[in-house]
Amino acid sequence: MKELIQLRKELHQYPEISGNEKETAKRILTFLSHYSPDTIITKLGGEGILATYNGKEKGKTILFRCELDALPIHEINSFSHQSVYEDVSHKCGHDGHMAILCGLAKELYQNPIEKGTVLLLFQPAEEDGNGARRVSNDKKFKEIKPDYAFALHNLPGFKKHQIIVKEHTFTCAVNSMIIKLRGKTSHAGEPENGINPALAISEIINHFDAIIKNDVTQPDYCLITPIYINMGEKAYGVSAGYGEIHFTIRSNSNLQMRTIETHLESIIQSIASKHKLELNIDWTQSFQANENNVEAINIIREAASKNRFDILEKEEPFTFGEDFGLFTQKFKGAMLGLGSGEKTPSLHNPDYDFPDEIIETGIKLFHQITKDILNA
Incomplete structure (x- = not known):
């Protein structure tokens, strides 16, 4: 030894x-x-x-x-x-x-x-x-x-x-999601002239939180963890036109993970469309x-x-x-x-x-x- x-x-x-x-x-x-x-x-x-x-x-x-x-x-x-x-x-x-x-x-x-x-x-x-x-x-x-x-x-x-x-x-299936939301930057005093992603980000977080099922022994186990958020700059006269949020998603089967992924993408697409935001979704660091x-x-x-x-x-x-x-x-x-x-x-x-x-x-x-x- x-x-x-x-x-x-x-x-x-x-x-x-x-x-x-x-x-x-x-x-x-x-x-x-x-x-x-x-x-x-x-x-x-x-x-x-x-x-x-x-x-x-x-x-x-x-x-x-x-x-x-x-x-x-x-x-x-x-x-x-x-x-x-x-x-x-x-x-x-x-x-x-x-x-x-x-x-x-x-x-x-x-x-x-x-x-x-x-x-x-x-x-x-x-x-x-x-x-x-x-x-x-x-x-x-x-x-x-x-x-x-x-x-x-x-x-x-x-x-x-x-x-x-x-x-x-x-061990659980794990996949990580990168959501990019592009709107339009404007003056902070005239936010109506821009498209700020803040409300969309808030809605996504709340919708995802409502989906969480914490009991890993159950077939519908779904753990969603916010990992990273970035929006705008530290410029107090500017209404942000871009936002990005990352999540890690966990499920206790590969089949259930595919179902969760499809459902989450549908939610995000609906919210982005509602707020007139361009959307890009990437998946990374996937574990079967x-x-x-x-x-x-x-x-x-x-x-x-x-x-x-x-x-x-x-x-x-x-x-x-x-x-x-x-x-x-x-x-x-x-x-x-x-x-x-x-x-x-x-x-x-x-x-x-x-x-x-x-x-x-x-x-x-x-x-x-x-x-x-x-x-x-």
């Missing part, structure tokens, strides 16, 4: 944001070079890496995925491996997830599989929702068709080493819901039981987004949670740090899943 903990801390110290993971990828490739994958694909969907370990005989193919990117968050920790960059840090634990997959690579090298194939995907750009899509659309990935796909996410607020599972929706396959979840349960790990059956989905949902749409797969401590700072907090003691737990679970599937 000493080697993997050192790697994790090094990755933590030199974080890179989504789409800029060049040096992170180099560090992963250097580590993998000591543990001889049969093939390595680089520059996958950006800076992504796919390492392959083949058995002597043909068999099933399993994909395990982790993330390369960090967040644009200033770290307030003062330990020796703190980020060297002022406003970039690993506050979601992707450094630990990478260490787990590197540990699995080491395990597969030291204890080669007899049949089948294991694919280790180090995916870029998870945090902005673009990485899974770019990997999936990369021509180098087109022939990759695993029988199963797995990923984990560390979860503060849960006991260390605990395995958190849930059938069907594990992780809709876990029941068979894949049963495999996780069995592997966790064999290692005598504590298993928690989650009743409701997590409300955060995770773009592994695109892979669970395409392949039979599942995302699981790995408890990182009940008193650990929350994800995306400036004082968060991945707990090194759970690296071994993740490796053991993934390796047990590998053996159970390929030796069946």
Whole structure:
């Protein structure tokens, strides 16, 4: 574990944001070079890496995925491996997830599989929702068709080493909306000669607020959060002619998200037309819901039981987004949670740090899943 903990801390110290993971990828490739994958694909969907370990005989193919990117968050920790960059840090634990997959690579090298194939995907750009899509659309990935796909996410607020599972929706669908409203600027003393978007923005906020359904266990769950508003300038003699408002929308299924998107666009179009405003709607940072396959979840349960790990059956989905949902749409797969401590700072907090003691737990679970599937 000493080697993997050192790697994790090094990755933590030199974080890179989504789409800029060049040096992170180099560090992963250097580590993998000591543990001889049969093939390595680089520059996958950006800076992504796919390492392959083949058995002597043909068999099933399993994909395990982790993330390369960090967040644009200033770290307030003062330990020796703190980020060297002022406003970039690993506050979601992707450094630990990478260490787990590197540990699995080491395990597969030291204890080669007899049949089948294991694919280790180090995916870029998870945090902005673009990485899974770019990997999936990369021509180098087109022939990759695993029988199963797995990923984990560390979860503060849960006991260390605990395995958190849930059938069907594990993490919510998330999409972010940018609404641009263009009217006409005028003198503030003659607002009737212009078209100010303020009332339209107010109506949109109120209409959206009325749609919110906070119970994530219900089929009509819909959480809409205002993120950003900009209108006019600090010029008190001018009535604004342009306004912009951003929202993040969450649903507990991909199908429900499509329904919500259509409904929201209809509302906005009606309000913009009423106020004679030009309208532009953009969607960004889209995350598909992780809709876990029941068979894949049963495999996780069995592997966790064999290692005598504590298993928690989650009743409701997590409300955060995770773009592994695109892979669970395409392949039979599942995302699981790995408890990182009940008193650990929350994800995306400036004082968060991945707990090194759970690296071994993740490796053991993934390796047990590998053996159970390929030796069946």
